[in-house]
Amino acid sequence: MTTTRSGEDQHGLVDQAATQLAEGSIGRREFIRFATLLGMAAGVAYTRAGLAAPQMAAPTLPFPAVSAEAKRGGVLRIGQRVTRMIDPALYNWLEMSNQTRPICEFLTLVGTDNVVRPMLLESWLPAPDLKVWTLNVRKGVMWHNGEELTADHVAWNIRRWSDPTLGSSNLGCSTFAALTEYVQAPNSKAKPIRRPLANGVEVLDRYTVQLNLAHAVLSVPEDFGEYGAIVVHPSFVAPFSDRPIGTGPYTLAELRVGEHCILKRVTRMSDGREFRYWGGEVYLDEIRFYDYDLQNQPAALASGSIDALFELTIEQIELARSIPGARILTVPAAQTVCCRMQVDVKPFDDIRVRRAVVLASDNAVIKRLVFGDHGAVGGNFHVAPVHPEYFPLPPPTRDVAAARRLLMEAGYANGIDLTITVGNTDGPWMQAVCEALRNQVKDAGINLAVDVVPESKYQEIWNKVPFGASSWGHRPLGTMVLSQAFRTGASWNESHFSSPEFDAALSEAEATLDIAQRREKMQTVERLLRDAAVMIQPLWRPVFSLASSRVNGYAAHPARQIHLNKVWLS
Amino acid sequence: MVKLLLRRLLQTLLIMLTVSALLFSIFDTDQFRKRIAVAELGSYGVATLSDVDYQAWLEHRGLEQPYLARYAAWLQGIARGDFGRSTEKDVAVSTLLKESLGHTAVLTLFVFLIMVPVSLGLGVLAGMREGSNGDRVISFLAVFSTSIPQVATASFLTVILALGLRWVPAKSAMDDGWSFRQLVLPLLTVLIYDIGYFVRMTRAAMIDVMGSPYIRTAVLKGLPYRRVILTHALRNALIVPVTLLCLELNGLLSQVVVVEVFFQYRGFGRMLFDAANFGDTQVIQAATLVAVCVAVGSQLLSDVAYGYLNPRLRAP
Numbered sequence: 001m002t003t004t005r006s007g008e009d010q011h012g013l014v015d016q017a018a019t020q021l022a023e024g025s026i027g028r029r030e031f032i033r034f035a036t037l038l039g040m041a042a043g044v045a046y047t048r049a050g051l052a053a054p055q056m057a058a059p060t061l062p063f064p065a066v067s068a069e070a071k072r073g074g075v076l077r078i079g080q081r082v083t084r085m086i087d088p089a090l091y092n093w094l095e096m097s098n099q100t101r102p103i104c105e106f107l108t109l110v111g112t113d114n115v116v117r118p119m120l121l122e123s124w125l126p127a128p129d130l131k132v133w134t135l136n137v138r139k140g141v142m143w144h145n146g147e148e149l150t151a152d153h154v155a156w157n158i159r160r161w162s163d164p165t166l167g168s169s170n171l172g173c174s175t176f177a178a179l180t181e182y183v184q185a186p187n188s189k190a191k192p193i194r195r196p197l198a199n200g201v202e203v204l205d206r207y208t209v210q211l212n213l214a215h216a217v218l219s220v221p222e223d224f225g226e227y228g229a230i231v232v233h234p235s236f237v238a239p240f241s242d243r244p245i246g247t248g249p250y251t252l253a254e255l256r257v258g259e260h261c262i263l264k265r266v267t268r269m270s271d272g273r274e275f276r277y278w279g280g281e282v283y284l285d286e287i288r289f290y291d292y293d294l295q296n297q298p299a300a301l302a303s304g305s306i307d308a309l310f311e312l313t314i315e316q317i318e319l320a321r322s323i324p325g326a327r328i329l330t331v332p333a334a335q336t337v338c339c340r341m342q343v344d345v346k347p348f349d350d351i352r353v354r355r356a357v358v359l360a361s362d363n364a365v366i367k368r369l370v371f372g373d374h375g376a377v378g379g380n381f382h383v384a385p386v387h388p389e390y391f392p393l394p395p396p397t398r399d400v401a402a403a404r405r406l407l408m409e410a411g412y413a414n415g416i417d418l419t420i421t422v423g424n425t426d427g428p429w430m431q432a433v434c435e436a437l438r439n440q441v442k443d444a445g446i447n448l449a450v451d452v453v454p455e456s457k458y459q460e461i462w463n464k465v466p467f468g469a470s471s472w473g474h475r476p477l478g479t480m481v482l483s484q485a486f487r488t489g490a491s492w493n494e495s496h497f498s499s500p501e502f503d504a505a506l507s508e509a510e511a512t513l514d515i516a517q518r519r520e521k522m523q524t525v526e527r528l529l530r531d532a533a534v535m536i537q538p539l540w541r542p543v544f545s546l547a548s549s550r551v552n553g554y555a556a557h558p559a560r561q562i563h564l565n566k567v568w569l570s
Numbered sequence: 571m572v573k574l575l576l577r578r579l580l581q582t583l584l585i586m587l588t589v590s591a592l593l594f595s596i597f598d599t600d601q602f603r604k605r606i607a608v609a610e611l612g613s614y615g616v617a618t619l620s621d622v623d624y625q626a627w628l629e630h631r632g633l634e635q636p637y638l639a640r641y642a643a644w645l646q647g648i649a650r651g652d653f654g655r656s657t658e659k660d661v662a663v664s665t666l667l668k669e670s671l672g673h674t675a676v677l678t679l680f681v682f683l684i685m686v687p688v689s690l691g692l693g694v695l696a697g698m699r700e701g702s703n704g705d706r707v708i709s710f711l712a713v714f715s716t717s718i719p720q721v722a723t724a725s726f727l728t729v730i731l732a733l734g735l736r737w738v739p740a741k742s743a744m745d746d747g748w749s750f751r752q753l754v755l756p757l758l759t760v761l762i763y764d765i766g767y768f769v770r771m772t773r774a775a776m777i778d779v780m781g782s783p784y785i786r787t788a789v790l791k792g793l794p795y796r797r798v799i800l801t802h803a804l805r806n807a808l809i810v811p812v813t814l815l816c817l818e819l820n821g822l823l824s825q826v827v828v829v830e831v832f833f834q835y836r837g838f839g840r841m842l843f844d845a846a847n848f849g850d851t852q853v854i855q856a857a858t859l860v861a862v863c864v865a866v867g868s869q870l871l872s873d874v875a876y877g878y879l880n881p882r883l884r885a886p
Contacts, residue, residue: 077745084658084659084660086610086660090610090611090612090615091612092610092611092612092613092614092615093612164618164619164620164623165619165623165626165627167607167611167615167616167618167619167623167624167627168611168615168618169611169612169614169615169618171615171618172614172617172618191620191621191622193620193622193623194620194623239660241660256659257658257659257660257661258658258659258836258840258841258844259743259745259836260745288745290743290745291743291834292741292743292834293831293834296740296741296832296834299728299732299733299740299741300740300741300743300834302732302733302740303732303733303736303738303739303740303741304739305739305740305741305743305745322733454847456605456608456609456847456848456849459608459612459613460601460604460605460608460613462613463613463617491614491617491618492614492617492618
C-alpha cells in the first residue's frame with residue numbers, strides 16, 4: 001500500500017513551517033521536530049531546514065551512521081542493575097527496557113537529538129484534528145519465530161498498553177489514555193470505571209493501523225518511544241524471559257537477576273530459516289549486562305570489569321575524569337525534580353502560602369549549588385529549554401519581603417512550619433535541592449523540615465504526600481508531562497492541580513500544529529501553571545554516561561535509553 | 571549434652587515460629603500490599619489503576635487471602651522443604667539461599683582462617699607483657715582498626731589498592747567466575763575490623779590471667795616462662811575469645827551486609843538487602859529462618875566450646 005510519507009500534501013503545514021523558518025519566526029530544530037511530527041522523515045526535515053542531518057545508517061532507518069572502520073565482533077559489558085524481565089508493558093525500571101531493547105523493539109525511536117523517528121513503523125500520518133492517526137507498519141520485519149510483523153500484532157500491543165486493568169505505566173501517556181473512557185458501572189452509585197474505547201484501535205489492512213482517539217493528542221509518535229511501549233509477539237506469556245520473541249537482532253541467552261543478563265545474536269529463526277535483521281548490519285556478538293549499583297559503576301569500569309555503564313551521577317564526574325581511557329558522555333535533558341504542593345491540602349490550599357514558598361526560593365542559586373555549571377535553571381512551569389515548544393517566560397525572581405507579606409495575609413504572621421518529603425528517587429542530589437530550599441525559605445519565616453524517606457517508600461507515597469520532591473524523567477515534548485501530571489484527573493496528577501482554564505489552554509496548544517502559534521499558546525499554558533504556584537522546579541539536569549574509549553557509538557540519551565544496534569568495539 | 575541440644579532445638583523452633591508469624595502479620599498490612607504492588611508494577615503503573623482495578627489486581631495476585639490461610643500454606647511449604655519463590659529474582663528461594671549462603675560461607679571461612687591465628691597470636695603477645703613496647707604498638711593498632719567504620723575502610727582500600735595501585739579489582743561481583751583477587755578487598759575490610767576487636771579481647775583476657783595467683787606461683791616455682799605461658803596461661807586466657815569467636819559467626823552474618831553491598835559480593839547480606847528493598851516477602855521469610863538458625867547454632871557452639879575449655883563447667 002502506498003501512503004504519503006509526509007503530511008505536507010494533506011496539511012500544507014510543512015510548507016507553512018518552512019516559510020516561517022525562512023522568515024525566522026521558528027528555529028531550525030523546531031522546524032525539524034515539527035516536520036517529523038507530521039511524519040516527514042527526519043533526514044528530509046534536516047535538509048529542508050538547511051542543517052546537516054545527523055548521519056544516519058540509511059535514510060529509512062532510525063539508527064545513526066556507522067564509521068566505515070566499524071568492525072564486527074566482540075562482547076560489550078555494560079554495568080547496570082540487572083532486573084527481572086516479566087512483562088514489558090509493566091516495566092517500571094529503565095534498566096528493564098535496556099535489557100529488552102536489543103530483543104524487542106519500539107514503534108518509534110527518540111534519538112539522542114530528541115527527534116522522534118519511525119522504527120517498527122515506516123511512517124505515521126495524523127489527521128488535522130490529531131484525533132485520528134494512521135500508522136504504517138514497516139514491511140519485512142521478521143519475528144524470531146519466522147512470522148512477519150503485521151498490523152494485527154501492532155494493534156494487539158496498543159490495545160494491551162491501553163488496558164486499564166493491567167496497571168501499565170503506559171496508560172499515563174496521553175495516547176493510551178485517549179484510547180480509554182470512563183463508563184458508569186451497572187450499579188450507578190459506584191464511581192465510573194475506566195474501560196478501553198470500543199473502536200480505538202482499528203486494523204485497516206496487513207500493514208496499516210488506525211487510532212481513533214477520544215481527544216486530540218500531539219505526542220503519539222513520542223508516546224510510542226516511551227520505555228514501556230515495547231512491541232512483543234501476541235503469543236506473549238509472562239515471564240518474558242522464559243520465551244522471548246522479538247524483532248531485534250539479539251535474543252536472551254541467560255538471565256540471572258542481580259547478576260547478569262546475556263544477549264546473543266539471532267542467526268536463525270525458530271523455523272530454521274536465516275534471520276535477517278531489518279535494521280541492517282549489527283556489530284556486537286554479545287551484549288552482557290552486569291549487575292552493578294549506580295554508585296559502584298565507575299569503579300567497576302575503572303578496574304576493567306565493564307566497558308560502559310548505565311548512568312554517571314553528578315558526584316561521580318571527578319572520579320570518572322581520573323579514569324584513563326574512559327570517555328564521559330553527556331546530553332541535555334528535561335530530567336528534573338518537581339517540589340510540588342497539593343493544592344487541595346491544608347495549608348497549601350491557600351495560594352498565598354504556595355506563592356510565598358515559591359517567592360522565597362531562588363532557583364538559580366539552587367541549580368548552581370547542586371549542579372554547578374551543568375544543567376539549566378527551571379522556571380516552575382515544567383517545560384524545558386530542550387522542548388520544541390518551550391516559551392521562555394522571564395525567570396522567577398526571589399522576593400522575600402513579598403513572601404512574608406503573603407504569609408501575613410494568609411494568617412501566618414509568625415511564620416509557618418512545613419515539611420517536604422524526599423525519597424532521592426533520582427539520586428542524593430534531590431535531597432541537596434530540598435536542603436538548599438530549606439535554607440532559602442527560612443528567610444521568609446518558613447520553617448521547612450526535610451523528611452528523607454527511603455526510595456522504595458517514596459515510590460509508595462509519591463502522589464500522596466502534601467509537599468513532596470518527585471523526580472520526573474525526560475519527555476521529548478513539553479506538552480507530554482503537562483498532560484500527564486497537571487491536567488485535571490490525569491493518573492499522575494500528584495499536585496491535584498485542577499484548572500479548567502489551564503486544561504483548555506493546554507488542549508488548544510496540543511491541537512495546534514503550527515509551531516509558532518503553538519509556542520504562543522504555550523506562553524499562556526506556562527504562565528497559568530507558573531502563576532498557580534504549584535511547584536518549585538529549580539533545575540533541569542543533564543544526563544551523563546561513561547564508556548571506555550574502545551566502545552564506539554555509545555551515547556548518553558536524554559531518557560537514559562541504551563541503543564546498541566550500531567555500537568561496535570575497536 | 572543431649573539435654574542441652576534438645577533444649578536449643580526447641581528454642582530454635584519457638585523463635586522461628588514467633589518471628590515468622592510476626593513477619594507475616596507485617597506483610598499482611600494494606601501498606602505492605604501497596605509496597606508489593608509498587609515493586610511489581612512501579613509507582614507510575616499503580617497510579618494508573620482505579621480503586622476497583624487495584625483491588626482486582628491484589629486478588630489476582632493472591633494477596634487478599636486471609637492471614638491464617640496464607641501462613642498455614644507457607645508453613646506447609648516449609649515443612650516440605652519448599653521455601654517459595656522470589657518475586658524479584660524469579661527463582662526458587664532455596665536456590666537463592668544455597669548460592670548466597672555458599673558465597674558468604676567462603677568469605678567467612680577465609681575470615682576465620684586468617685583472623686583466628688593472627689588475632690589470638692597478637693592478643694596473647696600483647697597481653698603477656700602488659701605495658702611493654704610490643705603491647706603498646708599492638709594495642710594502638712587494634713584500637714585504631716576497630717574505630718574505623720567498615721564503609722570507610724572499604725572506601726580507603728578501594729581507592730588505594732584498586733584505583734590507585736591497581737593490584738586488585740574494585741568490585742567483587744565475580745561476573746566471569748570465581749576469582750580470589752576479587753575476594754581480597756571484602757576480606758581485608760572484614761579482617762581489619764575483626765582482628766582489632768579480637769586482639770583487644772584476647773589481650774584483656776591474657777592480662778587477667780597473667781595477674782592471677784596461679785601464674786605467679788608457676789613463675790616463682792621456677793618453671794620456664796615459655797611453659798608458664800603455653801600450658802598454664804593460654805588455656806584459661808582463650809576461654810573468652812574462643813567463646814566470642816563462635817558468637818562472631820552470627821555477628822558476621824549481619825556485618826557482611828555492609829561489605830557485600832559495597833563490593834557487590836553476592837552473598838547472604840546482599841541478598842537480604844535486595845529482598846528488603848524490593849519487598850520480596852518469601853526471601854525475607856526464608857532468610858530470617860536461616861538467621862535464627864545461625865544465631866542459635868552459634869550460641870550452641872559457643873556453649874559447647876566454653877564447656878570444653880572451662881573445666882569448672884564439666885560434669886563431675
